[in-house]
Amino acid sequence: MTRNAIIFHGTGGRPDVAWYPWLDERLTARGYRVERPSYPRINVDPIAEFLPGVLARHAVDAETVLIGHSGGAAMLLALLEHLETPVAQSILVAGYATQVNESEEPVLQETYDWDRIRENGGDLYFINSVTDPYGCDATQGRLLFDRLGGTQIIRDEGHFGDWDQRYDTFELVDRLIP
Template identity: 70%
Template sequence: MVGRRAIIFHGTGGNPDVVWYRWLAERLEARGYTVEVPHLPGVNVEPIATFLPTVLDGRRFDEDTVLVGHSGGAALLLALLEHVEVPVAQAILVAGYCTRPNTREEPVLKESYDWAAIRSHVRDIFFINSRADPYGCDDRQGRAMFERLGGTQIVRDDGHFGDYNQPYERFELLDRLIP
């Protein structure tokens, strides 16, 4: 057995060293996970059609893989889950969205999704959104994904769950959701 793996995808304009990403990685590593927190400056900059192959290239996804995405990284998970070859154990979309949440361009979004394929490629899926998200990645976005995919929707009042002006160095809820 290869063991449990987790990949944490940062949001638009982010990097692996902001907000709760490293904290969560350390918590999971302490429980035996192999964790990757890739730096992907092309998230929500490059069009998803050309960006997704670079994300998939060289990465292995299997039934023991946990995927966590924040903001643009959560939107990236929708496209990624359409294309993985086997169902992953869990996906958690934090401040995720499936349609444009505001007036900015969102190259990470696809025009349409194969919702059945996404659902068939993940055993357990969570949507964590805030009613008070300043970018529109709010509970309505979470509800739109939940209605298409099922899983569990969690609604909080925690802004964007970390941002340049919102320190969010720990995220205990995520640590509890991942077995």
């Protein structure tokens, strides 16, 4: 069975920036079929309108690994809640579940079914930074960990890639994926 990985970029991002192409190459070399979809409307359209298109576009199974960065990680929470089948692993990088700054966050749901997310998320990892400039920080990672369990990893590495922070590789994420 072919293993699948889907890498979701964050708000205002693209699938060809930061560490996403590098991770795609690493996983492909290990036999994964990797998707790096482009979702320019992520965290622009309300999640209730946005999510059905994401669910329809991607097939997931028990061998799938989901990786989300920032707004893409926040979107993973809704995705995991609404999946019909559990995945193998979910990695939320700079993830968050509550309002983190003054910006609107239409990617967030008002409430979450934490039990369902936990059931569908497989091995859950939360990677956050104490120095995240947007508030997707260690406090948000702890909130996710407290509700979902899994593994929380705290770094001091900004937003793990941004318009002003080069982050072309991400060895840690690569090592987390079997």
